[in-house]
Amino acid sequence: xxxxxxxxxxxxxxxxxxxxxxxxxxxxxxxxxxxxxxxxxxxxxxxxxxxxxxxxxxxxxxxxxxxxxxxxxxxxxxxxxxxxxxxxxxxxxxxxxxxxxxxxxxxxxxxxxxxxxxxxxxxxxxxxxxxxxxxxxxx
Amino acid sequence: xxxxxxxxxxxxxxxxxxxxxxxxxxxxxxxxxxxxxxxxxxxxxxxxxxxxxxxxxxxxxxxxxxxxxxxxxxxxxxxxxxxxxxxxxxxxxxxxxxxxxxxxxxxxxxxxxxxxxxxx
Numbered sequence: 582x583x584x585x586x587x588x589x590x591x592x593x594x595x596x597x598x599x600x601x602x603x604x605x606x607x608x609x610x611x612x613x614x615x616x617x618x619x620x621x622x623x624x625x626x627x628x629x630x631x632x633x634x635x636x637x638x639x640x641x642x643x644x645x646x647x648x649x650x651x652x653x654x655x656x657x658x659x660x661x662x663x664x665x666x667x668x669x670x671x672x673x674x675x676x677x678x679x680x681x682x683x684x685x686x687x688x689x690x691x692x693x694x695x696x697x698x699x700x701x702x703x704x705x706x707x708x709x710x711x712x713x714x715x716x717x718x719x720x
Numbered sequence: 721x722x723x724x725x726x727x728x729x730x731x732x733x734x735x736x737x738x739x740x741x742x743x744x745x746x747x748x749x750x751x752x753x754x755x756x757x758x759x760x761x762x763x764x765x766x767x768x769x770x771x772x773x774x775x776x777x778x779x780x781x782x783x784x785x786x787x788x789x790x791x792x793x794x795x796x797x798x799x800x801x802x803x804x805x806x807x808x809x810x811x812x813x814x815x816x817x818x819x820x821x822x823x824x825x826x827x828x829x830x831x832x833x834x835x836x837x838x839x840x
Contacts, residue, residue, distance in 0.1 A: 594809060594811070594813070595809070595811060595813050596813055596816075597813075598805065598806070598808075598809040598813045598814070598816075598817055599813055599816045599817050599820060601805070602802055602805055602806070602817045602820055602821065603820060605801075606798075606820075606821075606824060609794065613790055613794075617786065617787055617790070
């Protein structure tokens with residue numbers, strides 16, 4: 582139905598619309614949680630809380646990149662989503678094998694098990710969607 | 721917080737979530753009934769937020785006050801924000817957005833209820 586839209590808008594329409602919504606909610610959740618914990622309990626687990634804020638910022642930039650949907654924004658979103666994918670895998674593995682370094686949980690701990698593994702699935706969907714649009718755009 | 725209101729919101733929210741999920745699988749866009757459903761849900765949420773603010777003005781405060789207020793603001797803003805975002809999409813992905821938001825809302829309510837009375 583909305584296939585007649587310009588290529589600039591395709592990234593945010595269809596499945597992209599849902600992705601932006603999920604990213605926005607996760608940006609809010611991770612940033613709010615991390616900031617609050619950094620402000621109130623910085624000494625307990627600065628690494629974990631700092632990581633939450635960083636993850637939240639990444640989700641936010643990815644959401645904006647997906648929603649703006651220009652060529653540059655697409656690249657920005659792609660980089661953010663790729664870093665997220667790496668982040669959730671590395672932090673997930675670290676929290677499983679080296680739990681002493683993370684006394685408190687982050688969104689990425691144990692591959693995002695505290696958030697129904699959405700943090701693990703989300704970047705995969707994001708990569709798939711951005712690359713799909715990118716390919717459609719080139720041909 | 722009003723317990724029965726929390727329960728009602730969770731039920732209505734899950735109901736709207738399933739309804740929108742069905743619309744999604746039937747390839748329907750967001751229509752006026754969906755919007756009315758979201759409106760009803762938002763009114764219930766605002767009622768709960770209002771009652772909670774009244775209770776807080778009356779002196780009843782959770783221990784983790786800043787956290788509680790940020791959750792309260794989030795649940796108040798989530799339904800309209802997602803409704804607008806979903807309604808802008810004139811395809812089956814509109815109901816998908818609303819469905820996601822309506823699945824998140826009950827989870828947020830569980831968390832905020834824990835903050836309000838931690839002894840549960």
